[in-house]
Amino acid sequence: MQSDNKIFDDFAKFVNGAAGTLAGMGREAEAGARARAKEWIGGLDFVSRDEFEAVKAMAAAARDDADALRARLDILEGKAKAAAPKKPKAGA
Secondary structure (H helix, E strand, O other), X not given: OHHHHHHHHHHHHHHXXXXXXXXXXXHHHHHHXXXXXXXXXXXXXXXXXXXXXXXXXXXXXXXXXXXXXXHHHHHHHHXXXXXXXXXXXXOO
């Protein structure tokens, strides 16, 4: 019986070693694939998240400014219409 346990122990050690090796190979392959993908994508003209968020914030600020200017223009146009002299009607 002692020899049976030795065989199972050796087999368990072998399987554990193989599993660890396979897991390490998987992690290495994933890291390599990520590095290659990052290198490939880095060559393209993509923007980073920070750059995108900065432009998005600037666009929102510009939109707010445009809305404020539009409101001021509406007020000024209303004042201009109110101050304009009334034209007499053509048939009167």
